[in-house]
Amino acid sequence: MAARDMPAYEQVKAYIKQRIGSGEWRPGDPVPSEAALSAQFAISRMTGNRALRELAAEGFVTRVQGSGTRVAQLHRISSQLVIRDIHEEVAERGHQHATRVLTVAQEKAGTELAHSLGVKLGAPVFHTVLVHLENGVPIQYEDRYVNPAAAPDYLQTDFTKASPTSHLLQNAPLTEASYSIEACLPTPVEAKELGIRRTEPCLVVMRRTVSGTRPASVARLVHPGTRYSLAGQFQA
Amino acid sequence: MAARDMPAYEQVKAYIKQRIGSGEWRPGDPVPSEAALSAQFAISRMTGNRALRELAAEGFVTRVQGSGTRVAQLHRISSQLVIRDIHEEVAERGHQHATRVLTVAQEKAGTELAHSLGVKLGAPVFHTVLVHLENGVPIQYEDRYVNPAAAPDYLQTDFTKASPTSHLLQNAPLTEASYSIEACLPTPVEAKELGIRRTEPCLVVMRRTVSGTRPASVARLVHPGTRYSLAGQFQA
DNA sequence: CAGTGGTCTAGACCACCGA
DNA sequence: CGGTGGTCTAGACCACTGG
Incomplete structure (x- = not known):
C-alpha cells in the first residue's frame, strides 16, 4: 500500500470508501462525525471535514447540518465526458x-x-x-x-x-x-x-x-x- | 445579489468564474495566487485555497505546485451519462x-x-x-x-x-x-x-x-x- | 532564491437538528 | 440542550517551480 504517502484526508477517505465498498456500512448507515474522526485518526477537525466534504461532493455520503453524515443511498456514477480538441x-x-x-x-x-x-x-x-x-x-x-x-x-x-x-x-x-x-x-x-x-x-x-x-x-x-x-x- | 449571504469562498469563486465567463481572463491566463486573494478579499489563505481548489475540481482552472493557477483550456463538463437500468x-x-x-x-x-x-x-x-x-x-x-x-x-x-x-x-x-x-x-x-x-x-x-x-x-x-x-x- | 500550491493544526463562532 | 455540520482564521512546514 502507498498508504504511508497519502495525505491524511485521503487516508480517511480511503478508509470510509473501503467500508462502504465492502458493504460493511450500508446505505443509510451513519458515518463517524468529524469529531469522531479527529479522535480516531488523531487529526484536526478541519482535516476530517475535508475528507467528508469531498466524499459528499463525490456522492458517497450525504450530509445534513445538525443531523449528521450517512452513507448515500445510490451510487450515481457520472462520467466526465470532455469536449476535446x-x-x-x-x-x-x-x-x-x-x-x-x-x-x-x-x-x-x-x-x-x-x-x-x-x-x-x-x-x-x-x-x-x-x-x-x-x-x-x-x-x-x-x-x-x-x-x-x-x-x-x-x-x-x-x-x-x-x-x-x-x-x-x-x-x-x-x-x-x-x-x-x-x-x-x-x-x-x-x-x-x-x-x-x-x-x-x-x-x-x-x-x-x-x-x-x-x-x-x-x-x-x-x-x-x-x-x-x-x-x-x-x-x- | 445574494452576495451578502454567500460564504467567502463562494464569493471568491463567483468572482473568478465571472471573469472567466466574460472572457476577461482567457484560457492560459494566470489567476491570482492564494496570497493575492487573501490580500484582495481580506480573507485567510485557507479560504482562498478552498475557492481555487474547488474551481480546479470543477475544471475551471488548472493548478501546478510551484508554478501557479491558470485558467483552464477546456471546460470540463460532467455529463448526465449514468449507468441506468x-x-x-x-x-x-x-x-x-x-x-x-x-x-x-x-x-x-x-x-x-x-x-x-x-x-x-x-x-x-x-x-x-x-x-x-x-x-x-x-x-x-x-x-x-x-x-x-x-x-x-x-x-x-x-x-x-x-x-x-x-x-x-x-x-x-x-x-x-x-x-x-x-x-x-x-x-x-x-x-x-x-x-x-x-x-x-x-x-x-x-x-x-x-x-x-x-x-x-x-x-x-x-x-x-x-x-x-x-x-x-x-x-x- | 522567492513564490507558489499542498497540507495540517488548534482553536473559534454560527446555524441547525433532535431529544 | 448537546451534538452536528458550515465556515473561517492565523499561523505552520513542506515540495515544487522558476529564474
Missing part, C-alpha cells in the same frame, strides 16, 4: 494529426439550421467541412455550422493549423452542450472522403454547443467504426 | 419493457475473461444473454459475465422481472466503471435475435464495472443503430 487527442497518442479542408464558406441558414443556431431564416452562417487524419489515415469527417455572432473571424482561421474546436474554445467560452451518439452508414461523400466502403458502420456524434446564452455551433462528426471508439471511465 | 429507461419513455432470456449458465473463465473479472483461469463465472424489447421491438442484446464473488445469487434472479443491472446495483455497490462505445456490425446470432439485417450498423457499448476492489461484471450491449442512440447534455 481532436488535434490534442491525436497528439496525446503520440501520433501525427493532419487536416484536409473540403469546404470553407458562408451560407444562408435554412429552417432547421436557423433554429439550431438561433439565427433568422436566411441569415448568414459559417460552414466548414474537414477531414481529420491520424498518421495519414482519415478518422473523422467534420461537418460544422457556426454562428457568426459567436466567432466572427471563424472563416479566417487556417484550419490546417488550428482546428475548429480549438478556435471556438478560444473565442467562445463553452457553457453548455448537448450531443447524441449513434451508429450509421456513411453518406456516399463521407465514405469517399474517409476512404471506407459504404457498408462500413460509422460512429456519428451530433453536437450542439452554447456559449453564454448564444448557440455557437452545430457539428456532425463521422468516425469509421473500425478506426475510432469513444472510451471513458466513471468514478465515484 | 434499461427497464427504467424504457419505462420513463412511457413504453413497455420486456426481456427474452436466452442463456443463464455457469461457465469456466477463459484467459481474457479471467483477467477482466479478476478470477483464476477456469474459475466459475456467471453468464447471461438477454434481449431487451421496447414495445415488443428488440433494442438491446445484452451479453454479460458476472463475478460470483460480487453477486453470489445472480443466477437465481428472474431476469424477466429484474434486470441484471438492477440486481447488480442492489447487491454490489458500484464504485468504478469503464466503458467504450463503438460502431460495429452485429454477429449473425445478434442480428437474428435483434431481428435486423447483418449489414445494419450497431452501437456497441462494452462496459466493465467494479465494486469495491473487485471486478463485478463485464457486458457487451449491442443496439441496432436505427433504434437507439445515446444522448446527453453538458452543463457548466
